[in-house]
Amino acid sequence: MRGNFFEGTIPQSLTLLKGLQDLDLSFNNLSGQIPTDLEKLLALQSLNLSFNNLEGEVPKKGIFGNASAIFVNGKDQLCGGIAELHMPACTNHGSVKREKPNAFRIVSAIIGVVLGFLLMSSFLTLYWIRRLKSKPPSTPLIGEWFLKLSYKDLFQATGGFSSANFIGSGSFGSIYKGVINQGENIVAIKVLNLQNPIVNKSFIAECKALRNIRHRNLVKILTLCSSVDLDGKDFKALVYEFMPNGSLDDWLHLSVEPHNHSRSLNFLQRLNIAIDVASALDYLHYNCYAPIVHCDLKPSNVLLDRDMTAHVSDFGLARLLLEPDDNSSQTQSSTIGIKGSIGYAAPEYGMGGRATIQGDVFSYGILLLEMFTGIRPTDQMFNNDLNLHNFAKAALPVHVMQILDPTILPKEEQSEEIEDIVINRIEGPSHRTDQLQYCIMSIIDIAVQCSMESPRERMNMNDVVRVLHLIKRKIS
Secondary structure (H helix, E strand, O other), X not given: OOOOOOEEOOOHHHHHXXXXXXXXXXXXXXXXXXXXXXXXXXXOOXXXXXXXXXXXXXXXXXXXXXXXXXXXOOOOEEEEOOHHHOOOOOOOHHHHHHHOOHXXXXXXXXXXXXXXXXXXXXXXXXXXXXXXXXXXXXXXXXXXXXXXXXXXXXXXHOOOOXXXXXXXXXXXXXXXXXXXXXXXXXXXXXEEOOOOOOHHHHHHHHHHHHHOOOOOOEOOEEEXXXXXXXXXXXXXXXXXXXXXOOEHHHHHHOOOOOOOOOOXXXXXXXXXXXXXXXXXXXXXXXXXXXXXXXXXXXHHHEEEOOXXXXXXXXXXXXXXXOOOOOOOOOOOOOOOOOOOOOOOOOHHHHHOOOXXXXXXXXXXXXXXXXXXXXXXXXXXXXXXXXXXXXXXXXXXXXXXXXXXXXXXXXXHHHHHHHHHHHOOOOOOHHHHHHHHHHHHHHHHHHHHHHOOOOHHHOOOHHHHHHHHHHHHHHOO
């Protein structure tokens, strides 16, 4: 966690990590005192607190008793500690205070109160002036340490936003492939369609959702650009890391050339992608500073990198729960009226329901069914009361192989290859078939449970991740 511009005090909750062995918080902006409870972490073998703004006495017990295992270099105003650290002695503030005359202390206190009052009044005045003038918030949407790119930079990176570099369209804009840093980095540039009146909210929602989250299965935002174009019109764009293998939708539905199956996904690849997407949602729902609802999960918003690792993208509709809406006192209403895409949006959203993590679970269930059946939820075969959920549910458990996407096993040799993966240690073709059918049935069952009509009946994403990993272990 070094070099991350962390501010504030060292969280006391770190002292609850009893199995923590190495902790590196150096090169941040941390302040305050070192938590003494870090002494109680018996498993801690290395602690680096260098180059922060820490102050006060360094503890002496536990890890702090080993000079070779603790690092407190830099400009920190620390004192005390064991002799081997060669820290300055801590000043006895009590004796100093006794030497000061009472009158001096009283005058100092009065001056401090008056200055504090004046400072507070100034801050409040500036705050209300800014509110009245509707100026942007003082905290940037994206951290100040992000790469800074102008409209001219993005124009040159995309060849003037040429059709040759056009990748596709997102919820509220067009996406282009670009080259920055003198050809060293390939990026994806999402140019927002500002003619759509709700795009500005989408822009802010995406920035808020992405500025404080880090996960291997989320598309990484590199920077943003809010400027004017060559005609003097407003221009907004988000710059992401480029995903060379495109979207999951392309792999599931784009036709392949004869005798070329490079664009098809086998069983194990689909399972790995399903785990990647579930892990991303589990992080958003349960491991962020506040729960984040994606609101628009679908195959075109799942991108694949060079190693076919899945990354969830397009947070234009994302909603941070527990954060008040700018125009409402309700805490869990949607950021934008529309929540999701047809076929993937939870049924309660169609009746004006609030954005919830259960809505993302429904979308994931539909995505999982589409991955393993190869059928879109908007396919023409679905009418009246028939939908993808009911179609899959009716096939459980005995007819599940009949609804399987045929491109998973395109050829006999590929079928044998996957069967060898699935049942590495079991002999006999019947056992292999049974094991493969069991894995497929388990995945379809998870998808059906996730896409139940009632939000209360749907699985939690942490349970989905756990069960999918169990299925993967059966075939590894």
